[in-house]
Amino acid sequence: MGFGSIIGSIAIWMLTKGTSVEEIAHAERFGIFVGLWAPTFFVLSGRLREMYN
Secondary structure (H helix, E strand, C coil), X not given: CHHHHHHHHHHHHHHXXXXXXXXXXXXXXXXHXXXXXXXXXXXXXXXXXXXXX
């Protein structure tokens, strides 16, 4: 899942990039969001596992 989010992040960044400054900035922010959500859930699940074990 972690590698998939990295690949998805790069793909989204490459495919949604436009020609205007606003479109490029949106593509970068959206790619970063996709790249970070999976590792965030991994960290949260590890913390919850530590709390309840």
